[in-house]
Amino acid sequence: MTFEQSQDFCEFPFDTEEEFEAELAEGHPCEEGPSPILPEVKELAWGAGSFLVFLVVMRLFLYPKLRKGMDARYAKVEEGFEQADAARAAARAEVTEYEAALATVRAEAAERVDAARATLAGERETRLAEVNAEIAAKREAAMAEARAAREAAESDVRSAVTDVTSKVLELAIGRAPTEQVESAVADVMNSEVRS
Helix, strand or coil: CCHHHHHHHCCCCCCCHHHHHHHHHHCCCCCCCCCCCCCCHHHHHHHHHHHHHHHHHHHHHHHHHHHHHHHHHHHHHHHHHHHHHHHHHHHHHHHHHHHHHHHHHHHHHHHHHHHHHHHHHHHHHHHHHHHHHHHHHHHHHHHHHHHHHHHHHHHHHHHHHHHHHHHHHHHHHCCCCCHHHHHHHHHHHHHHHHC
16 A cells, blocks of 8 residues: 555545655554544543533522522412412301301291291181180070070960960860969979970
8 A cells, every 4th residue: 555545545644654654564554543432631621611611600590590490489389279278268268157147047037937937826816716706606696596586485385375275274164264273374384394
């Protein structure tokens, strides 16, 4: 292999022909390239410097902002929990108030129903007393009418019995009975009617 061929063939050719001749004698026609595993020192220095700059920037600028955002988010979540607890407590208080108001309304309704029942019972008793008084008055009037009718009938019966007795005696003895006989017949009639 010649120097010109090594320029086309080798990935890392020698810069001068003397270097090529010296290495060709040792059996290396091409210059050895950098190690694929071991990085160069200047790459290590640049990487370490970049890392340190990034670390300083993160520590001084980015991390405080990140921490502030995390704290704000945590505070917002805690505030949400507190608001939820407050809303839950308010809802429980409203339910308690509603139940108390409902109990009050039910008690008032029960009182009104009881008052209405008492009023109706009083009105019913009053009306029953009035009706019973009317019935008693009508009964008394009917009994008075019945007594009057009975007395009138008794009077009619007495006069009829007296007339019949007088006629029968007149026919039997041939003369009209005396006043004493008629009063005796009337007494007998009155005693039989009363018993």
